[in-house]
Amino acid sequence: MSLLLSQTEIEKNIFEVVINFSNLQIDKKEIESSLGYPEDMIPNHFSELIDEIISELPDKCKIKAGYCLAEINKQKEKKDGLTIADKFFNMDRLVTAQIKKSELAALFVCTIGNVMENWSRQLLTNGDPATAFLVDTVASITVESVTDLLHDFIGDEMKKRNLNITNRYSPGYCNWPVSEQQLLFSFFPQNFCGIILTDSSLMIPIKSVSGVIGIGANVKRKDYVCDQCGMKDCTYRAVRSRLKSI
Amino acid sequence: MNELIERISICVERGKVNKTSPYPKDLAGQDGADELTRQALDSNLGPDSILQACNVGMMKIGERFGRNEVFVPELLMAAKAMNAVMAHLKPFFKAGTVKAKGKFLLGTVAGDLHDIGKNLVSMVVEGNGWQVIDLGVDVKPGKFIEKIKENPDCIVGLSALLTTTMASMSKTVKEIKEQFPNIKIIVGGAPLSHKAAEQMGADGYAPDPQGAVEFLNEFIAA
Numbered sequence A: 001m002s003l004l005l006s007q008t009e010i011e012k013n014i015f016e017v018v019i020n021f022s023n024l025q026i027d028k029k030e031i032e033s034s035l036g037y038p039e040d041m042i043p044n045h046f047s048e049l050i051d052e053i054i055s056e057l058p059d060k061c062k063i064k065a066g067y068c069l070a071e072i073n074k075q076k077e078k079k080d081g082l083t084i085a086d087k088f089f090n091m092d093r094l095v096t097a098q099i100k101k102s103e104l105a106a107l108f109v110c111t112i113g114n115v116m117e118n119w120s121r122q123l124l125t126n127g128d129p130a131t132a133f134l135v136d137t138v139a140s141i142t143v144e145s146v147t148d149l150l151h152d153f154i155g156d157e158m159k160k161r162n163l164n165i166t167n168r169y170s171p172g173y174c175n176w177p178v179s180e181q182q183l184l185f186s187f188f189p190q191n192f193c194g195i196i197l198t199d200s201s202l203m204i205p206i207k208s209v210s211g212v213i214g215i216g217a218n219v220k221r222k223d224y225v226c227d228q229c230g231m232k233d234c235t236y237r238a239v240r241s242r243l244k245s246i
Numbered sequence B: 001m002n003e004l005i006e007r008i009s010i011c012v013e014r015g016k017v018n019k020t021s022p023y024p025k026d027l028a029g030q031d032g033a034d035e036l037t038r039q040a041l042d043s044n045l046g047p048d049s050i051l052q053a054c055n056v057g058m059m060k061i062g063e064r065f066g067r068n069e070v071f072v073p074e075l076l077m078a079a080k081a082m083n084a085v086m087a088h089l090k091p092f093f094k095a096g097t098v099k100a101k102g103k104f105l106l107g108t109v110a111g112d113l114h115d116i117g118k119n120l121v122s123m124v125v126e127g128n129g130w131q132v133i134d135l136g137v138d139v140k141p142g143k144f145i146e147k148i149k150e151n152p153d154c155i156v157g158l159s160a161l162l163t164t165t166m167a168s169m170s171k172t173v174k175e176i177k178e179q180f181p182n183i184k185i186i187v188g189g190a191p192l193s194h195k196a197a198e199q200m201g202a203d204g205y206a207p208d209p210q211g212a213v214e215f216l217n218e219f220i221a222a
Helices: A028-034 A044-060 A092-099 A115-125 A129-159 A178-185 A235-245 B003-014 B033-042 B047-066 B072-095 B116-127 B141-150 B165-179 B194-199 B209-221
Strands: A006-011 A014-018 A064-071 A082-084 A087-089 A104-111 A164-169 A208-216 B103-108 B131-134 B155-159 B185-188 B204-206
Touching: A028 A044, A028 A129, A044 A115, A044 A129, A064 A129, A082 A104, A087 A178, A092 A164, A092 A208, A104 A129, A115 A129, A115 B116, A129 A164, A129 A208, A129 B072, A129 B116, A178 A208, B003 B033, B003 B047, B003 B072, B033 B047, B033 B072, B047 B072, B047 B209, B072 B116, B072 B209, B103 B116, B103 B141, B116 B131, B116 B155, B116 B209, B141 B155, B141 B165, B155 B165, B155 B209, B165 B185, B185 B194, B185 B209, B194 B204, B204 B209
Parallel strands: B103 B131, B103 B155, B155 B185, B185 B204
Antiparallel strands: A006 A014, A014 A064, A064 A104, A082 A087, A104 A208, A164 A208
8 A cells, every 4th residue: 555655855865755744644553552551441540631641742743754765885794784785784793684685775764743741751750650651652652653654655655666664663672772763864964854862862852753664675574573683672562562462 | 646647648659749639539528648747736746756757658659669559659649648757746856846757858860851750769768757858960070979968868879761871880989989989879760770879889770769768768677
């Protein structure tokens, strides 16, 4: 299915993708699951609060997304990383193994802006930690939903070129050092999508996602290999495990 | 147990903050922790007995959390109710009539700007009767050390969200332990585990706010 999104090439091989809130599908069950509740076990009070927070999302989410296409240099192939354009990414074996068959890489970023995180912080300051926590959780699920959409859109764009895509991987996860964010962001113009990096490589706004997707004729999206990763307490691992059980 | 005291304990456990609070639904319209504490103090019930009732309430919700009967939102509502009680008890803490269980020095380590997890821990720990000194986010080791010098009897809590900030956490633990080998340090955050905490030389690891409370309370018992 082709997604009703559009893109603009702002520089050679750098695209801004327009994602409207109406394009998103916020899964309330996923929110409840990430809070830890078994299906249909969340108290009404919190369920209603989540509904209220979701109803605020269209006004409070300032979605921006984009990506850069770059060639993977096969001649400089290593087991623990990939050379994208002329820059070596120390991705660790886990991520490298998933992407190494690709000819191109889509380096992507997206964000929902800082309104939700400010709202959460304000609620906490005003002594309402439970609602603050719910707002933060809904914001996290929302930015993941934006990332899902961007991932699918890149897949559709590549299909037009008869190419397939891989899963997505982000610095800070799967043993890929978060410091490599600096390298990843070097592919974009300054302040791309309104995201900046701190010296310690964290993104501001906090509710942002960055990463890489492999592109090639002989690659495909498949199940994540969480069981091969050493991060037993990873957020993604926990969410994927819970979603499998629903 | 006095009826008022017992009701305060129930309000804390159930997260019933005050009369206007809609949560929990079955207690809607009834007095909450706020009103009942005022009434208890007006009836000359001792702040110590009120604090004890709160601790029982927090302990019960903590046990239910440990059994996966309730989750973080319920725990935070309990902490909010507990904080409503603490607002009334603050003058007694200041006067020294009642004492906090101890001091908990808390911060997100250098390089990490994430504060929601740390703030939730702060609220729940404070709700359990500890004095929390919150240093905020992106706290450098030197700042922790400066504050430990001012509060040599504290227990230190370090928070981090990402794998890479674990290196910063490890450095912080090392620098604190070099100067204050007897200071107890507990670490928490998404990328951590008991094993990681042990490797970096911390004394404990908490996967959630309740874990931090249990760690701290063990030290009181010890």
